[in-house]
Amino acid sequence: MKLHHDKHHQAYIDKLNAALEKYPNLQKLTVEQLIGDLTKVPEDIRQAVANHGGGHANHSFFWEIMTPPDKSVEPTSGALFDTVTKSFGSFADFKTKFTEKAMGVFGSGWAFLVKKPDGTLAIRRHSFQNSPIMQGNSPLLGIDVWEHAYYLKYQNRRNEYVDVFWKVVNWAKVEENFLGA
Ligand code: MN3
Numbered sequence: 765m766k767l768h769h770d771k772h773h774q775a776y777i778d779k780l781n782a783a784l785e786k787y788p789n790l791q792k793l794t795v796e797q798l799i800g801d802l803t804k805v806p807e808d809i810r811q812a813v814a815n816h817g818g819g820h821a822n823h824s825f826f827w828e829i830m831t832p833p834d835k836s837v838e839p840t841s842g843a844l845f846d847t848v849t850k851s852f853g854s855f856a857d858f859k860t861k862f863t864e865k866a867m868g869v870f871g872s873g874w875a876f877l878v879k880k881p882d883g884t885l886a887i888r889r890h891s892f893q894n895s896p897i898m899q900g901n902s903p904l905l906g907i908d909v910w911e912h913a914y915y916l917k918y919q920n921r922r923n924e925y926v927d928v929f930w931k932v933v934n935w936a937k938v939e940e941n942f943l944g945a
Contacts, residue, residue: 769827772912776819776893783812795821800897818893822874826908829941831934844904844939848877851885859930862887862905866926869909877905877938879945902945905938 852858866875878901914925
């Protein structure tokens with residue numbers, strides 16, 4: 765995770781900044797504003813902003829929704845718990861479906877739990893660095909399943925990485941994302 769943070773995430777930031785070099789007005793926007801409406805981004809840098817802006821937004825989000833295992837407390841009540849239970853049958857069913865989605869990402873991408881503008885929840889698969897924000901959805905929980913996220917420690921065993929991820933989810937932050945979305 766340290767290499768992932770210091771090298772991979774940094775590369776997205778550096779390449780996003782390079783893409784924005786000749787557009788000082790865009791440099792004033794937050795990354796969420798930039799990727800929230802890519803039609804406002806000039807065509808010559810649009811794909812670079814999608815790739816690297818998406819990468820920056822996704823990774824910034826990802827670090828926040830993890831916490832050391834002793835601080836990861838799965839909810840048994842509250843607004844997030846109630847909505848997840850209602851949406852997916854049970855909290856355990858949600859975790860099973862999210863795991864399946866993460867395992868089903870073909871190639872590089874992410875699985876996200878998102879809140880849609882109508883307030884409903886969905887589990888989504890995203891290729892590359894496409895962010896839920898690009899579709900107008902709010903990410904609540906997400907897992908990076910690019911090989912760079914797990915290959916160093918787990919090689920090809922994505923399933924072990926996803927299993928371990930559940931032990932470090934910062935549920936307080938996920939709830940905060942849910943209430944703020
Ligand atoms: Mn990554």
